[in-house]
Amino acid sequence: xxxxxxxxxxxxxxxxxxxxxxxxxxxxxRVHGGSGGKxxxxxxxxxxxxxxxxxxxxxxxxxxxxxVSFTAYRGEAIGLIGTNGSGKSTLLRAIAGLLPTExxxxxxxxxxxxxGVNAALMGDLTGERNVILGGLAMGMSREEVRERYxxxxxxxxxxxxxxxxTLPMRTYSSGMGARLRFAIAAAKDHxxxxxxEALATGDRKFQIRSEERIRELRKEAGTVFLVSHSNAxxxxxxDRTLWLExxxxxxxxPTDEVLRAYEKETGR
Ligand SMILES: Nc1ncnc2c1ncn2[C@@H]1O[C@H](COP(=O)(O)OP(=O)(O)OP(=O)(O)O)[C@@H](O)[C@H]1O
Numbered sequence: 001x002x003x004x005x006x007x008x009x010x011x012x013x014x015x016x017x018x019x020x021x022x023x024x025x026x027x028x029x030r031v032h033g034g035s036g037g038k039x040x041x042x043x044x045x046x047x048x049x050x051x052x053x054x055x056x057x058x059x060x061x062x063x064x065x066x067x068v069s070f071t072a073y074r075g076e077a078i079g080l081i082g083t084n085g086s087g088k089s090t091l092l093r094a095i096a097g098l099l100p101t102e103x104x105x106x107x108x109x110x111x112x113x114x115x116g117v118n119a120a121l122m123g124d125l126t127g128e129r130n131v132i133l134g135g136l137a138m139g140m141s142r143e144e145v146r147e148r149y150x151x152x153x154x155x156x157x158x159x160x161x162x163x164x165x166t167l168p169m170r171t172y173s174s175g176m177g178a179r180l181r182f183a184i185a186a187a188k189d190h191x192x193x194x195x196x197e198a199l200a201t202g203d204r205k206f207q208i209r210s211e212e213r214i215r216e217l218r219k220e221a222g223t224v225f226l227v228s229h230s231n232a233x234x235x236x237x238x239d240r241t242l243w244l245e246x247x248x249x250x251x252x253x254p255t256d257e258v259l260r261a262y263e264k265e266t267g268r
Pocket of ligand 1: 031082084086087091
């Protein structure tokens with residue numbers, strides 16, 4: 001489970017300040033009814049009637065993150081790369097405290113915010129209401145939300161082609177939804193901001209705006225994690241990159257070096 005640890009500030013101000021420490025983190029999902037027939041309602045009912053405890057029968061384990069350790073520092077933008085299913089989203093969810101660790105620990109300075117493509121906004125409400133809800137959910141006051149409302153809408157670019165902000169969010173394209181979610185999350189300064197694929201969905205103009213905002217967030221002393229399948233986004237935004245494969249940390253180093261090795265291995 002993620003914990004908040006008080007990490008002392010450096011006296012000189014030049015020392016690197018850690019914001020996230022992952023110490024030998026293992027994460028295991030338990031999938032109920034994962035194999036043939038065992039997942040049906042009648043099978044579950046007969047198990048209950050037999051009094052099975054469930055852990056051994058019909059429960060499959062997926063060991064998604066295997067012994068990952070690293071330390072992230074204030075001011076860093078860190079890319080997370082790896083092929084599909086390598087454990088990137090799982091690791092971010094654990095850092096955000098949304099998933100328990102099987103063993104090992106995550107220490108964080110402050111509350112990390114995870115901005116995923118599935119960030120919980122309400123499809124039936126208008127973009128306008130979602131900006132307000134999202135702002136309040138991130139801990140802004142009503143006054144702060146009111147002050148930043150126009151900036152958020154302008155940043156998202158939602159209204160560039162008409163008055164879309166007053167339409168329900170379910171009517172937005174996936175790119176429009178992702179832009180609004182990013183604009184809401186980026187309106188606040190975060191200690192640790194984690195972005196899961198959000199940039200890949202916006203168009204080029206929006207990507208450039210987001211990359212600028214990520215650079216600003218870094219200057220404001222936060223740490224940014226970015227999961228992306230776009231090597232160009234990682235290259236433009238991150239100076240350090242972690243490469244995960246089958247849940248293990250294969251490489252951790254300067255972005256150029258890690259991407260070169262990744263591109264050689266995967267051919268892209
Ligand atoms: N809710 C879940 N229940 C069970 N297994 C899961 C769950 N979410 C992910 N997994 C498994 O955990 C492993 C890592 O998945 P994860 O989504 O973290 O990978 P990823 O690197 O983010 O992938 P992608 O690049 O495709 O988004 C995969 O084997 C996946 O099947």
